[in-house]
Amino acid sequence: MNMFCYQCQEAAGGKGCTKVGVCGKTADVSNLQDLMIYALKGISVLGLKADEIELETQGMDRFIIEGLFMTITNANFDKERFFEKIKDALKLRDSLKEDLIAKGVELGELKDPATFTINSNDEIVFKANSQEVGVLATENEDVRSLRELITYGLKGMAAYAEHADNLGFEDKEIGKFIRKALAATLDDSLTADELVALTLETGEYGVKTMALLDKANTSSYGNPEITEVNIGVRNNPAILVSGHDLKDFEELLIQTEGTGVDVYTHSEMLPANYYPAFKKFDHFVGNYGNAWWNQKEEFEKFNGAILFTTNCIVPPLASYADRVYTTGSSGYPGFKHIADRVDGGAKDFSEVIAHAKTLPAPTEIETGKIVGGFAHAQVFALADKVVDAVKTGAIKKFFVMAGCDGRMKSRNYYTDFAAALPKDTVILTAGCAKYRYNKLNLGDIGGIPRVLDAGQCNDSYSLAVIAMKLKEIFELNDINELPIAYNIAWYEQKAVIVLLALLSLGVKNIHLGPTLPAFLSPNVANVLVETFGIAPIGTVEEDMKLFLEA
Structure with missing residues (x-):
């Protein structure tokens, strides 16, 4: 088989994708994502040793969280981004290793995720395709199942932790737990009962992470209110925002104010309509369309620029691909990517806004209102x-x-x-x-x-x-x-x-x-x-x- 992935509900045949992902990701991207997780496990093993001597490594937890988020289904299809991220992962890992040795820490016999080396993209591809990297490297079916259940829970947790962190809310204990759990998936001494216990502990930290994000969102934008959301359109050029990241949404609203460009939400961004802080923007029109999987038809008719803040990307039609942008952990070959914030500043969405100004207004696909905010x-x-x-x-x-x-x-x-x-x-x-x-x-x-x-x-x-x-x-x-x-x-x-x-x-x-x-x-x-x-x-x-x- 060229790949093996069964992390989403649409796994081929209810068993797993082995040639190409039903989501649209290619085998090479799937394997690079496996290697990304493999490298994060190596960092996590060393991170636990750093915890033991209270050695803080600036940016380590954020890096792990971003790496996990990039591998979520429909988040990032861009292999060039994974080449770059994997190289950065090994730099971080080896720097941490050097710091630990300098502190006199005995590293003992480390497993391959904490030691493997690569020097080129070709070597990354070779490693990514090797048997020890993928899901099936764990031969025992039940152990594999529990390890993957934990890993997929951590991916979801990482997504929520990143959104909270973007709003300035961080809980270091969450980062420590993610490292603990990732490292545990390499530990062959753990029994099935211990892995089940770790699975439930993952759920407990999931509650903590969602509570942190809830605090981040409501502290930043107010408590959601009962809201009638407009699902019609206006006759202005526009940007359609998909994904989940409210910080990105806020910055885009601020930068589009007074430009003549309207902003609409799509799919999982719909709840942005419920927050009091966003209602003050007159050019925030409402929601356009439905769930993520309808995007090919809906993006075609939207006519304007489209911004993905997170996952839920469907491989696009050529007719609209040139007006789609990504940011954060999302990515797709050919889509222009908006760079991350620098030194606490805002992202620069000027290119998206300028592009939107040149495009026609959205085609109306429905009218009326829907109610949310509960x-x-x-x-x-x-x-x-x-x-x-x-x-x-x-x-x-x-x-x-x-x-x-x-x-x-x-x-x-x-x-x-x-x-x-x-x-x-x-x-x-x-x-x-x-x-x-x-x-x-x-x-x-x-x-x-x-x-x-x-x-x-x-x-x-x-x-x-x-x-x-x-x-x-x-x-x-x-x-x-x-x-x-x-x-x-x-x-x-x-x-x-x-x-x-x-x-x-x-x-x-x-x-x-x-x-x-x-x-x-x-x-x-x-x-x-x-x-x-x-x-x-x-x-x-x-x-x-x-x-x-x-």
């Missing part, structure tokens, strides 16, 4: 109303339908499920999974909308906070006693950390779809089923009966 602070403000609705029976059950959307036709299940829910139920959502039902006319219950959108995938944290608050209000001993069912869609690694976070909080009986992860071996899947009651989705009719009778 993060934890807003729901707490409605707590009395919500609690009263539960006590009187007006609301019989909440359904958490957070997570990711994707291309598979089987995901129509979530639209059909939402439409079939009884009118005395409420959907709690976050992430792009909401595009399967957030434009359905599901009505409200006594003024409470039946779809409460908390925001981006990381705002699944809000849903956990809401559940914990309801547990407290109703004086319950167990979160699973609440009238809440979990029917979650997943696609990539940020959904993995959300799942592990929920498990670490004790949430059980989560239904996961449209398929269970390919990286779960039968034995690991059985542990999750027996311990946490995780189950795959069935038919709408079967699952509706199961959830409503529970």
Whole structure:
């Protein structure tokens, strides 16, 4: 096989991509991503030794976080960026090694990730294609499954940690844990039980990371508010912003003010519309389009410039590829890349803005409004109303339908499920999974909308906070006693950390779809089923009966 990757829900045949990724990444990029992770594990091993003598290495944790983020599905397809990043990784690793030796630290016998050398791009490719680097290097299927489950959780955690760091919020303990967990995936002495424990600890740190990002976002931009988001267009040149990074979004809004260029959100950037700080910009028009996988058709019709702040890139049509830009950890061959901030300054989006001015206004694809902004602070403000609705029976059950959307036709299940829910139920959502039902006319219950959108995938944290608050209000001993069912869609690694976070909080009986992860071996899947009651989705009719009778 030319490659092996099974980190996302669309893994070929439900087993793994071996020739080219369903996401569009080539075998050489996939292998370079494996080598990137391999090198980060080597840095992490040395980083743990640095921790033991309280030796701080400036920028090490940020580097590891960026490297993990670059390997998330649909984030970066640019092999030149990976060549550069891998070389930088080895420089950082070897510099750290020299510092440790200078401090008298006995390094002992280090494994290959902490020692291998390369001197050219050809040598990087040769190493990336070697058997010891890839996922299948771990021969035991169950150990491999647990190691990858941890690694994918760390990738999702790294994404959220980077967004928080961009806003000036950092928790050094999160960086230390990421290094500890990466290093542990090289430790052949760890038992399956110890790896399961580390998996749950990854979930615990996932909660901490999402809480940190929530604090970063709300401290910077205010608590999300109930908002009617415009989905129509205006007759001005425009920039469409996709991805998740609110700092990038803020800087673009500031730089486009007074230029005659409008700004719209796409897919996971939709929740930017809910933050008070962004509402003051008159040229921030609203949201254009739907979930990430619709972008080929929607970008074609948008006509303007497009900026990816993070992952969710689909290999483009030639007709619009020349007006797409990337920044941060994202990248694609041929797309122009906006450089990172220098010395605390802002990114320079002038090239994107100048390009947008030369392009036609967006073609309108729909009109109207959609409602969102139901993060934890807003729901707490409605707590009395919500609690009263539960006590009187007006609301019989909440359904958490957070997570990711994707291309598979089987995901129509979530639209059909939402439409079939009884009118005395409420959907709690976050992430792009909401595009399967957030434009359905599901009505409200006594003024409470039946779809409460908390925001981006990381705002699944809000849903956990809401559940914990309801547990407290109703004086319950167990979160699973609440009238809440979990029917979650997943696609990539940020959904993995959300799942592990929920498990670490004790949430059980989560239904996961449209398929269970390919990286779960039968034995690991059985542990999750027996311990946490995780189950795959069935038919709408079967699952509706199961959830409503529970």
